Amino acid sequence: xxGALAVSKISEAQVQTPPTSLTDDAIKRIKGNCTEAQASLxxxxxxxxxxxxxxxxxxxxxxxxxxxxxxxxxxxxxxDGSSLVSAAATYEQQLGDFRxxxxxxxQSLSDxxxxxxQDRPVGYFDGLTKARINREKVHDDVEALRKTSRAYGDNxxxxxxxxxxxx
Amino acid sequence: xxxxxxxxxxxxxxxxxxHKFLLLVGLTIVTALFLVTVAMSLYSSSGTAQLDLSRxxxxxVRGQAPERSDFDAFPSDGPIDxxxxxxxxxxxxxxxQKAAKIDGFSGDVLDEKLxxxxxxxxxx
Numbered sequence: 001x002x003g004a005l006a007v008s009k010i011s012e013a014q015v016q017t018p019p020t021s022l023t024d025d026a027i028k029r030i031k032g033n034c035t036e037a038q039a040s041l042x043x044x045x046x047x048x049x050x051x052x053x054x055x056x057x058x059x060x061x062x063x064x065x066x067x068x069x070x071x072x073x074x075x076x077x078x079x080d081g082s083s084l085v086s087a088a089a090t091y092e093q094q095l096g097d098f099r100x101x102x103x104x105x106x107q108s109l110s111d112x113x114x115x116x117x118q119d120r121p122v123g124y125f126d127g128l129t130k131a132r133i134n135r136e137k138v139h140d141d142v143e144a145l146r147k148t149s150r151a152y153g154d155n156x157x158x159x160x161x162x163x164x165x166x167x
Numbered sequence: 168x169x170x171x172x173x174x175x176x177x178x179x180x181x182x183x184x185x186h187k188f189l190l191l192v193g194l195t196i197v198t199a200l201f202l203v204t205v206a207m208s209l210y211s212s213s214g215t216a217q218l219d220l221s222r223x224x225x226x227x228v229r230g231q232a233p234e235r236s237d238f239d240a241f242p243s244d245g246p247i248d249x250x251x252x253x254x255x256x257x258x259x260x261x262x263x264q265k266a267a268k269i270d271g272f273s274g275d276v277l278d279e280k281l282x283x284x285x286x287x288x289x290x291x
Contacts, residue, residue, distance in 0.1 A: 030282045037281045043227070044276055050228040051271060053218055057233055058266045066259050069243035077247045103214045105272075125282060132277035142271040149263045156259065160252040 027121045034117030034124060045109055052102050059095055059145055067091060067152060074159075081159060087152040094148055098141040105134035238262075
């Protein structure tokens with residue numbers, strides 16, 4: 001039941017791409033290159049998993065071990081850290097998007113790897129297009145997290161300056 | 168108790184009483200299968216499967232997995248003063264710079280050229 005719900009959620013989120021019409025020459029080239037491409041994609045699948053684990057841990061530690069404790073400390077000292085709280089909330093939201101979008105991307109890459117490219121070159125090409133679009137979304141999430149962590153840092157510096165001036 | 172007495176006693180048992188051990192084994196297997204299905208669904212749908220580097224496909228990168236935690240959390244209680252700011256700034260900058268150095272998930276590697284060598288396919 002849980003699996004069915006999750007699969008339907010992922011399916012909704014996946015990018016729908018119309019089937020591509022390819023020339024005979026393009027199909028021939030896909031068939032000729034796809035075995036090599038398949039090997040590269042298998043390697044990419046593994047290195048992306050490692051990247052996801054590395055980045056995920058890093059992003060999560062920034063949120064849970066730095067942003068949240070500092071925000072709590074500011075509140076406990078009865079100071080106004082609303083801009084930091086707001087940036088941290090945005091960061092958490094983007095971290096959730098990163099997790100979800102990576103899941104969708106990984107699923108599309110796994111689906112692509114399951115296609116027999118010699119038998120279904122057009123499906124394989126479409127799968128590659130879908131995986132690329134989903135990967136771009138993950139890349140956008142990474143950029144958004146980077147931007148928000150910078151914004152949190154800027155807000156922190158402003159807060160520190162304000163406290164210095166006040167004391 | 169003699170064998171004949173056991174047979175006589177068994178004749179008085181109902182079908183349920185005679186086969187209850189088999190039913191117990193069967194129900195145990197069905198329950199175990201159900202729980203395994205739920206667990207596997209959760210493993211897959213929660214995204215845990217995608218982070219599980221112990222899976223066979225991830226053998227080549229397993230050894231490079233980072234340590235779970237390499238720094239302590241910033242203390243959530245205490246005063247807010249210059250030392251607090253300096254200490255936080257140092258840790259925060261080091262973590263965000265580390266994250267910024269990793270170029271994550273650029274789309275170039277899945278370019279169509281991977282399959283077509285010489286550019287975008289012609290549309291029919």
